Amino acid sequence: MLDRIVNFIPENNRIERIWLMAKFDFVTRYYGSVLGLFWALLKPLFQLLIYYLVFTFIFNNSTESFLLFLFVGIILFQFFMEAASGSLKIFKSKRYLLENIQINRLDIFYSATGSTLIGFLFNFTAFSVFNLIINDSFSWSILLFPLVLVNLLLFILAAQLMLSTISIYLKDIDNIWFLVKTLLFWGSGIFFDLTKLEGKAALIMYFNPLAGILTNARSVLVYAEPLDFNLFAINFSSSIVLLLIGVWVFKKYSAKALEKM
Amino acid sequence: MSNIAIQLKNINKTYSILDKSTTSLHGRVISMFTHTSKREIKALSNINLDIEKGEFFGIMGHNGSGKSTLLRIMSGAYPPDKGGEIDMNGRFMLLSLGLGFNPQLTARENIYLNASILGLTLKQIGLVFNDIVSFAELEKFVDTQVKYYSSGMSARLKFAIAVHADADIFLMDEFFGGVGDASFQKKSEAVFHESLVKGRTIVHVSHSVGTIKKHCHRVLLLHQGEMIGIGTPDEIIPEYQKLSKLKR
Numbered sequence: 378m379l380d381r382i383v384n385f386i387p388e389n390n391r392i393e394r395i396w397l398m399a400k401f402d403f404v405t406r407y408y409g410s411v412l413g414l415f416w417a418l419l420k421p422l423f424q425l426l427i428y429y430l431v432f433t434f435i436f437n438n439s440t441e442s443f444l445l446f447l448f449v450g451i452i453l454f455q456f457f458m459e460a461a462s463g464s465l466k467i468f469k470s471k472r473y474l475l476e477n478i479q480i481n482r483l484d485i486f487y488s489a490t491g492s493t494l495i496g497f498l499f500n501f502t503a504f505s506v507f508n509l510i511i512n513d514s515f516s517w518s519i520l521l522f523p524l525v526l527v528n529l530l531l532f533i534l535a536a537q538l539m540l541s542t543i544s545i546y547l548k549d550i551d552n553i554w555f556l557v558k559t560l561l562f563w564g565s566g567i568f569f570d571l572t573k574l575e576g577k578a579a580l581i582m583y584f585n586p587l588a589g590i591l592t593n594a595r596s597v598l599v600y601a602e603p604l605d606f607n608l609f610a611i612n613f614s615s616s617i618v619l620l621l622i623g624v625w626v627f628k629k630y631s632a633k634a635l636e637k638m
Numbered sequence: 639m640s641n642i643a644i645q646l647k648n649i650n651k652t653y654s655i656l657d658k659s660t661t662s663l664h665g666r667v668i669s670m671f672t673h674t675s676k677r678e679i680k681a682l683s684n685i686n687l688d689i690e691k692g693e694f695f696g697i698m699g700h701n702g703s704g705k706s707t708l709l710r711i712m713s714g715a716y717p718p719d720k721g722g723e724i725d726m727n728g729r730f731m732l733l734s735l736g737l738g739f740n741p742q743l744t745a746r747e748n749i750y751l752n753a754s755i756l757g758l759t760l761k762q763i764g765l766v767f768n769d770i771v772s773f774a775e776l777e778k779f780v781d782t783q784v785k786y787y788s789s790g791m792s793a794r795l796k797f798a799i800a801v802h803a804d805a806d807i808f809l810m811d812e813f814f815g816g817v818g819d820a821s822f823q824k825k826s827e828a829v830f831h832e833s834l835v836k837g838r839t840i841v842h843v844s845h846s847v848g849t850i851k852k853h854c855h856r857v858l859l860l861h862q863g864e865m866i867g868i869g870t871p872d873e874i875i876p877e878y879q880k881l882s883k884l885k886r
Contacts, residue, residue: 389757389759390754390757390758390759390760393754393759393760394751394754394755397750397751397754397760398751401740401743401747401751404743404747405740405742405743473737473738473739473740476710476713476714476715476737477713477714477715477732477738477755478713478714478715478726479714479729479730479755479756479757480755549664632716632717633717635715635716636653636716
C-alpha cells in the first residue's frame with residue numbers, strides 16, 4: 378500500500394515531463410501550417426454557423442439562447458472527439474514513448490489529454506467572448522464549470538485508454554468507431570435540449586456521460602443556473618468506473634499490444 | 639549498493655503470430671468457434687545474466703539469434719514471458735538507429751524530451767543543452783525537424799544526449815558502424831574510454847568483431863535464442879566465427 382502512495386507522488390520531474398509531452402504533442406498537431414491554430418478555431422465556428430442557420434431557419438428552433446447553447450455543445454463534443462479519435466493512433470504516433478519503460482505509460486495519456494485540453498481552451502476563450510457579448514453579464518455559476526470539465530477529462534481519459542488498446546486488437550476499429558461516433562453525435566444533445574425530452578428518453582443523460590456533461594455545462598455557462606447535482610454525481614461516478622476499467626484494460630493488454638504492431 | 643547494473647533472470651520470449659484474418663471483429667467471432675492458426679516462435683530461451691556497473695558488455699550472434707529482442711526486453715519495450723525478471727539499476731538510453739526520436743519534433747524538442755525521460759529537470763536540461771548541441775556538431779540545425787536529419791546526424795544527437803544527460807546505461811543496437819564521419823567516430827571512441835572510468839555501463843549489440851574485440855570486457859554469444867557462452871572477446875569471437883562457417 379505504501380508503495381502505491383509513494384508511486385503516486387511524482388518524482389521531481391514527472392509533472393514537467395507530462396507538460397513537455399503535452400506541449401510537443403500540441404505543437405506537432407499544428408506543425409507546418411501557420412494557419413494550424415486558426416483552423417482549430419475556425420472549425421467549431423463554421424459548424425456553429427451552419428447548425429445555427431439550419432436549426433433556426435429550417436427547423437424553427439425555439440431553444441433559449443440557442444447560439445450559446447450550440448456553441449457549448451460543439452466545443453465540448455469536439456474536445457472529446459479529437460482526444461478519442463487521436464487515441465486510436467496513439468500506439469503508432471507515441472510508440473517511441475510507450476516502448477520506454479522509464480516513462481509511466483499512463484503519463485503519455487495524461488499528456489495526450491492535456492494537449493487536447495490546450496486546444497479546447499482556445500475554443501473556450503472564443504466562446505467566453507461570445508458569451509460576454511450576448512449574455513451581457515457575468516454569472517457566478519460559471520465558477521462551477523471546472524467541476525464539469527474535470528468530469529469530462531476523466532471521461533476522455535477513460536475513452537482514450539480503452540480505444541487505444543482495442544484499436545490494436547481489432548483492425549476494423551475505424552468502422553466500429555464510426556458507428557459509435559454517429560451514435561454519440563446524435564445521442565449527446567449537441568443541437569437539441571435533452572431536458573425537454575418526454576419520459577424515459579431524458580434518461581439518456583444519465584447513461585451517456587457526454588450528454589449529462591453537456592447539459593450541466595450549459596446550465597452553468599449559458600443559463601446562470603446551478604449544477605443538477607444528481608446528474609453530475611451519476612455522470613462523475615460512471616466516468617470514474619469507466620476510467621478504472623480503462624486503466625485495467627490498458628495495463629493488462631498494452632505491453633502485448635506493442636508487440637502486435 | 640549492489641554492483642550489478644542489469645540483472646536478467648529466467649528470460650524467455652515467445653512471439654505468437656496470429657493469422658491476419660483473426661484481427662478483425664468478424665475474424666474474432668469466427669475464431670471463437672474454430673481453431674485459429676496461431677503460431678508460436680521462440681525468440682529467447684532461458685537467459686540469465688548479470689552485467690556489472692561500468693562493464694562494457696557485448697552481445698554477438700547472427701541475424702535472428704535474438705540479440706535485438708534481448709535488448710528490447712532490457713529496455714522494457716517487450717515484456718518477457720511469465721516468470722522472467724528484469725532489474726535495471728539506473729537510467730538508460732536505447733541507442734538504436736531509427737528509434738527513440740519523434741521525427742516530427744525539432745532537435746531542440748527531442749533533446750528536452752529525451753533528457754527529461756532520463757530524469758533531468760528543465761533547469762538541468764538548460765545547463766547541458768549547449769554541450770549536447772556542440773558535441774553533436776548540430777549548432778546550425780537545432781530547430782530543424784529531425785525527419786530531415788541524416789542517420790549520422792540523428793545518431794550523433796542521440797549519443798550526445800546519452801552522454802551529457804548522464805544516462806547510466808547505454809543500450810546500443812548496431813549503433814556504431816558507418817555512422818558519422820571520422821572525427822565523430824574518434825570522439826565517440828574517446829568517450830567510451832572516459833565513460834568506463836566514470837562507471838557507465840554499456841551493452842553493445844554488434845556484428846563487428848573489431849569493435850567487440852577492442853572495447854568489450856565480456857561478450858555473450860546468442861544462437862537461435864539460446865546462450866551459447868559468455869566470456870572474454872578472445873574466448874567468444876572464435877565461437878562466433880565457427881558458427882559463421884557452419885552457416886555458410
